Amino acid sequence: MKFFIDTADVAEIREAQSFGLLDGVTTNPSLIARTGRKFRDVIEEICEIVDGPISAEAVSLDFEGMRKEAKELAAIHENIVVKLPLTLDGLKTVRWCSDNGIATNVTLCFSPLQALMAAKAGADYISPFVGRLDDVGHDGMELISQIIEIYGNYNFDTEVLVASIRSPTHVLEAARMGADVCTIPFNVIQKLVHHPLTDQGIEKFLEDWKKVPH
Numbered sequence: 292m293k294f295f296i297d298t299a300d301v302a303e304i305r306e307a308q309s310f311g312l313l314d315g316v317t318t319n320p321s322l323i324a325r326t327g328r329k330f331r332d333v334i335e336e337i338c339e340i341v342d343g344p345i346s347a348e349a350v351s352l353d354f355e356g357m358r359k360e361a362k363e364l365a366a367i368h369e370n371i372v373v374k375l376p377l378t379l380d381g382l383k384t385v386r387w388c389s390d391n392g393i394a395t396n397v398t399l400c401f402s403p404l405q406a407l408m409a410a411k412a413g414a415d416y417i418s419p420f421v422g423r424l425d426d427v428g429h430d431g432m433e434l435i436s437q438i439i440e441i442y443g444n445y446n447f448d449t450e451v452l453v454a455s456i457r458s459p460t461h462v463l464e465a466a467r468m469g470a471d472v473c474t475i476p477f478n479v480i481q482k483l484v485h486h487p488l489t490d491q492g493i494e495k496f497l498e499d500w501k502k503v504p505h
């Protein structure tokens with residue numbers, strides 16, 4: 292399973308990159324806004340740090356606007372994946388991008404049928420938002436399971452990119468289900484490696500090591 296980081300904070304991206312486990316980056320308008328920086332500056336810097344798919348989101352709502360943005364975003368760097376919303380105009384843009392060699396990530400997916408539509412349009416990635424579904428009393432990971440089942444039935448190439456991850460449990464369930472990618476906030480990446488028994492074990496080993504004559 293690929294690990295993407297879900298942030299536009301370049302300090303976090305640099306640190307996660309130093310762990311040697313990072314396969315890509317996803318951003319969205321809210322994450323970019325949090326940086327207080329210009330969109331293009333942030334995206335260009337991220338492309339210099341990570342050599343993998345970098346999702347940058349279009350903000351137009353109509354086909355012509357999204358198509359124009361997709362061309363501009365794709366021209367920034369060969370690793371750019373254009374993030375488009377799960378609307379009819381968004382899907383129309385996905386088809387155009389697919390026909391014109393531009394990679395896409397279809398975002399704001401909340402149902403298996405939306406995911407089916409995105410795959411049929413030729414999306415490279417589908418981003419189901421599991422945390423936001425959990426937030427409203429639905430089971431976000433059940434959506435992942437349904438999408439994997441449907442994509443498997445028809446051998447779609449679209450990669451299932453689990454988004455809106457809130458905890459290590461989401462990552463664990465995604466891995467057990469065989470999701471292609473998890474895009475994970477920095478604080479959750481840090482939590483993945485921690486276990487109190489590891490910390491206690493290290494402490495005990497170092498304590499005992501002091502008793503070893505050398």
Ligand code: G3P
Nearest residue numbers: 297319422423454455456
């Ligand atoms: O980047 C898309 C998604 O991961 C957003 O997550 O936490 O805003 O629901 P969140």
